[in-house]
Amino acid sequence: MQISPLTEGEYLRWSGLLAERLGIIVPKERKMFLQSKIWSRMREIGYQDYDKYWDYINSGIEGNLEWSQLVDRLTVHETSFFRHAPSFELVEEDLNDKILKAKETLRYKIWSVSCATGEEAYSLALLAQYICLKNEKKSYFGVTATDVSAPAVALAKQAYYSIDKLANIDQKLHNGIETVNHEMFTIKDGIKKRMAFGVFNLLDVNKPSNIKYDVIYCQNVLMYFDKSVREQILDGLVEHLNRDGLLVLGQTEINFWSHPKMQRVNKNRTLAFRLS
Numbered sequence: 001m002q003i004s005p006l007t008e009g010e011y012l013r014w015s016g017l018l019a020e021r022l023g024i025i026v027p028k029e030r031k032m033f034l035q036s037k038i039w040s041r042m043r044e045i046g047y048q049d050y051d052k053y054w055d056y057i058n059s060g061i062e063g064n065l066e067w068s069q070l071v072d073r074l075t076v077h078e079t080s081f082f083r084h085a086p087s088f089e090l091v092e093e094d095l096n097d098k099i100l101k102a103k104e105t106l107r108y109k110i111w112s113v114s115c116a117t118g119e120e121a122y123s124l125a126l127l128a129q130y131i132c133l134k135n136e137k138k139s140y141f142g143v144t145a146t147d148v149s150a151p152a153v154a155l156a157k158q159a160y161y162s163i164d165k166l167a168n169i170d171q172k173l174h175n176g177i178e179t180v181n182h183e184m185f186t187i188k189d190g191i192k193k194r195m196a197f198g199v200f201n202l203l204d205v206n207k208p209s210n211i212k213y214d215v216i217y218c219q220n221v222l223m224y225f226d227k228s229v230r231e232q233i234l235d236g237l238v239e240h241l242n243r244d245g246l247l248v249l250g251q252t253e254i255n256f257w258s259h260p261k262m263q264r265v266n267k268n269r270t271l272a273f274r275l276s
C-alpha cells in the first residue's frame with residue numbers, strides 16, 4: 001500500500017505531540033521523516049488512518065505501550081563505545097583525582113542520561129572499573145543508564161554487541177568484556193552488577209529526586225530540543241549533581257549556557273561544567 005501523506009494539520013498535530021511529550025522539535029523540512037516513521041509503524045500494526053492511530057496512541061495503557069514503540073522509531077539511537085575520547089579522558093582524570101582526595105571509601109556515581117543501546121554507559125563503566133581496580137585505595141562506582149526509548153533501554157540491559165564494536169574499546173579495558181561467539185561480545189557480570197537501567201524522559205528532570213551523581217554524562221541529545229528546553233534540562237541536571245560533580249556535555253550541545261552554581265571546565269575539545 002502506498003504511503004498516505006501527512007496533511008498540514010496532521011503534521012502540526014503529530015509534531016506538537018512530540019514537542020509536548022519528548023521536547024523533540026521536528027521542523028517542517030523533516031515532515032517526510034515524521035510521516036515515514038509514523039506510517040511504517042502504522043502499517044506494522046494494521047492502521048491506515050492517521051486519526052485512528054492518533055486515537056489509539058491516546059487511549060490509556062495500551063496507548064502508552066504503543067507510544068513507547070513509536071518513540072523508539074522517532075528517536076535516533078546512533079551511538080558507539082567511547083564516542084568522544086576527550087570527554088572520557090575528563091571522567092578518567094576526575095575519578096583519579098577524587099580517589100586521591102577521598103578521606104573514606106569513594107562511591108563514585110555516574111549517570112548516562114540518554115544511553116540509547118548502552119554503549120556510552122558501558123564505556124563509562126569499563127573505564128571506572130579499570131581505574132578503581134588499578135588504585136590501591138578502595139573505591140566503588142555505579143552507573144545509572146536511562147533513555148526515553150524503552151526498547152533501546154531493553155537492548156542496553158541485554159548488552160550484546162557486534163564484535164566489530166570492540167575496535168573502539170582500548171585493549172586495557174578488555175578484561176571487562178567477554179566474547180560470546182565470533183560475532184558478538186558482552187559485558188562481564190562484575191560490571192553489569194554495577195549498572196542500573198531505566199526509562200527516563202529528560203523533560204521530567206526537574207522532578208525532585210534524592211539521588212546525586214558525581215558525573216552526569218549528557219551527549220548527543222540536547223540538539224533535538226529547542227534552546228529554552230535545553231536550558232531547563234541543564235538547570236534541572238545541576239540539581240542532580242554531588243558537590244564538585246561534573247556535567248559532561250557534547251561539544252555542540254548548547255551555546256552560551258551558564259548557571260550560577262556551575263563553572264566551565266577548562267579542557268580542550270570538551271564542553272563540561274563543575275558544580276562549585
Ligand SMILES: C[S@@+](CC[C@H](N)C(=O)[O-])C[C@H]1O[C@@H](n2cnc3c(N)ncnc32)[C@H](O)[C@@H]1O
Binds near residue numbers: 075
Ligand atoms: C543519538 S542518541 C545518543 C546516545 C548517546 N548519548 C551517545 O552520545 O552516543 C540520542 C538518544 O537520546 C534519546 N532521547 C531523545 N529524546 C529524549 C528524551 N526526551 N529523554 C531522554 N532521552 C531522549 C533517544 O532515545 C536516543 O537514544
